[in-house]
Amino acid sequence: MSSEPAAAQGGPPAEPNHARRFGTIWLLASLIATPLVVVLLGPILPPGKASEQAAGQVTDNTVLLAMATPVLLLVLIYLAYSTIYFRQPKGGVLEGPAIRGDARIQTTWIIVTTALVLSLAVYGTVRLLGDNGGGSGSGPAPLTSPKGPKLPVQVIAQQWAFTYRYPTYGGVETPHLVLPQGEMIELHVTSLDVIHSFWAFQLGVKADANPQVDNIAFVKPTALGSFEIRCAELCGIWHGEMFDQGRVVTPAAFETWIHQQQATFAPATAVLPPYSRTYEPSPTRRGG
Amino acid sequence: MSSREVGPSLLAKKILGVGFAAAVAGILIGLYVAGWATSFPKSIAASAAPANSGGSSLTLETVASIGSKLGKSHPTWVSYLVRSNGRWVRNTDYTVPANTVVHITIYQFDTPTGLRNPFLSQVQGTIGAAATIDGKTVNAINPEEASHTFAIPELGVFVPLPGVPEESKHPCEEAPCELGSDHRTITFSFRTGGKGRFRWQCFVPCGAGWYFGNGGPMQTLGYMDGFINVV
Numbered sequence: 001m002s003s004e005p006a007a008a009q010g011g012p013p014a015e016p017n018h019a020r021r022f023g024t025i026w027l028l029a030s031l032i033a034t035p036l037v038v039v040l041l042g043p044i045l046p047p048g049k050a051s052e053q054a055a056g057q058v059t060d061n062t063v064l065l066a067m068a069t070p071v072l073l074l075v076l077i078y079l080a081y082s083t084i085y086f087r088q089p090k091g092g093v094l095e096g097p098a099i100r101g102d103a104r105i106q107t108t109w110i111i112v113t114t115a116l117v118l119s120l121a122v123y124g125t126v127r128l129l130g131d132n133g134g135g136s137g138s139g140p141a142p143l144t145s146p147k148g149p150k151l152p153v154q155v156i157a158q159q160w161a162f163t164y165r166y167p168t169y170g171g172v173e174t175p176h177l178v179l180p181q182g183e184m185i186e187l188h189v190t191s192l193d194v195i196h197s198f199w200a201f202q203l204g205v206k207a208d209a210n211p212q213v214d215n216i217a218f219v220k221p222t223a224l225g226s227f228e229i230r231c232a233e234l235c236g237i238w239h240g241e242m243f244d245q246g247r248v249v250t251p252a253a254f255e256t257w258i259h260q261q262q263a264t265f266a267p268a269t270a271v272l273p274p275y276s277r278t279y280e281p282s283p284t285r286r287g288g
Numbered sequence: 289m290s291s292r293e294v295g296p297s298l299l300a301k302k303i304l305g306v307g308f309a310a311a312v313a314g315i316l317i318g319l320y321v322a323g324w325a326t327s328f329p330k331s332i333a334a335s336a337a338p339a340n341s342g343g344s345s346l347t348l349e350t351v352a353s354i355g356s357k358l359g360k361s362h363p364t365w366v367s368y369l370v371r372s373n374g375r376w377v378r379n380t381d382y383t384v385p386a387n388t389v390v391h392i393t394i395y396q397f398d399t400p401t402g403l404r405n406p407f408l409s410q411v412q413g414t415i416g417a418a419a420t421i422d423g424k425t426v427n428a429i430n431p432e433e434a435s436h437t438f439a440i441p442e443l444g445v446f447v448p449l450p451g452v453p454e455e456s457k458h459p460c461e462e463a464p465c466e467l468g469s470d471h472r473t474i475t476f477s478f479r480t481g482g483k484g485r486f487r488w489q490c491f492v493p494c495g496a497g498w499y500f501g502n503g504g505p506m507q508t509l510g511y512m513d514g515f516i517n518v519v
Contacts, residue, residue: 156405158405158491159506160441160489161441161491163405163407173407175412175441175444175446192405193404193502194500194502236502236506236507237507237508237513238489238513241441241442241487264417265410267409267410267427267428268406268407271406271409271428271430271431272406272407273406281404281500282402282404
């Protein structure tokens with residue numbers, strides 16, 4: 001028997017090393033695409049940089065996208081590569097070669113995916129703790145709390161409106177949310193009736209509003225301007241109308257505003273119950 | 289030679305029949321859903337206010353139970369009514385002009401329930417940040433006495449409506465209620481801005497027999513909530 005390659009004898013050409021070729025293409029594509037994704041897409045990822053927590057979420061989203069890019073490329077390039085090189089020949093109805101286990105590939109796959117998932121879990125946990133919940137509702141006793149002074153603001157949800165109480169300003173309640181720029185805010189989110197969810201998208205805050213639960217979230221607004229507030233939990237007929245515009249103003253403007261609110265809503269403040277972390281959903285005279 | 293029939297097989301006929309029946313059923317269901325989804329009650333337009341006050345006006349009443357005359361499907365439900373062409377109708381979709389003053393008069397025939405959030409006991413967003421209750425100008429009521437509210441949150445309008453005392457001697461038995469029955473009269477005015485469609489609602493948990501008082505008429509358009517169309 002001849003040991004010459006088949007091609008030299010006019011037979012079918014020798015198969016190229018697909019694994020090496022595919023691996024090279026994927027590696028090059030990943031090396032080019034990942035930095036592009038970070039540089040070009042990262043800055044425009046949601047939710048923006050209106051607060052420290054929102055900026056942190058942009059960083060997290062960028063990291064996730066950067067890690068997902070090689071995985072996505074792996075799938076797409078393999079699909080394209082297979083379509084081009086492993087296409088059924090015209091007219092031929094051929095069975096592919098039997099696939100048997102490949103310990104090297106399987107081990108690599110398990111190690112890489114495990115490393116990816118575990119590193120993301122560690123990253124997420126470190127970020128969540130380091131950023132004091134990262135703008136999410138952390139329940140009545142958060143695992144970590146930011147150091148330094150904090151302005152408590154209570155978010156009260158009811159069907160179908162949010163109102164806000166400022167316990168350090170005589171417990172005044174207001175129909176709109178205004179926050180001072182650069183100050184750490186301690187949001188206490190609760191509900192007077194059913195389950196709602198307080199979502200201030202641009203600030204990167206989302207916290208469930210549950211009756212008789214004090215759900216604490218921290219946020220430090222950094223950019224002046226308005227932000228959107230929406231209920232993010234289906235809560236009845238007017239759920240879609242349960243929205244408002246909040247504002248971040250300078251600390252001086254906030255002081256002026258809050259004193260105006262104290263004067264304007266003095267009649268209501270006089271009949272409000274004492275400030276409390278939660279409220280009973282009363283009256284229920286007509287409730288079933 | 290055997291004679292074979294030329295034409296669709298029995299299976300093809302069956303498939304054709306089932307397909308045709310499914311298409312007819314789909315069309316009928318589509319028509320029903322489209323008819324249901326587009327069957328809104330007509331909006332009631334505010335009438336011109338007297339020349340000395342200007343703007344436009346709406347006259348409403350709130351009743352403890354709509355009764356069988358006006359609410360065949362839910363006669364026991366609490367409801368708003370509006371005065372239109374000299375009679376009371378159950379309709380909560382109102383049209384008012386843009387950039388003008390709207391004067392609202394509400395005859396309130398229901399008893400108190402109380403506000404879940406006492407903050408809403410203060411009159412907000414009206415001209416003078418006040419309302420008149422039985423002829424007396426007020427900027428807030430006792431939250432325990434609230435029977436209903438008329439609120440347009442997006443326009444910042446919140447008006448609490450006090451209830452008729454429980455021990456009322458001449459309660460309204462069935463809607464529409466006439467002014468001979470015990471009632472409270474609430475009037476207020478607010479200025480509309482640009483065009484838009486805004487929801488209004490009651491913030492008192494007044495849906496009797498429902499979970500926390502917030503179901504039934506509170507969750508069904510046409511009773512304790514509706515739209516203000518600013519045109």
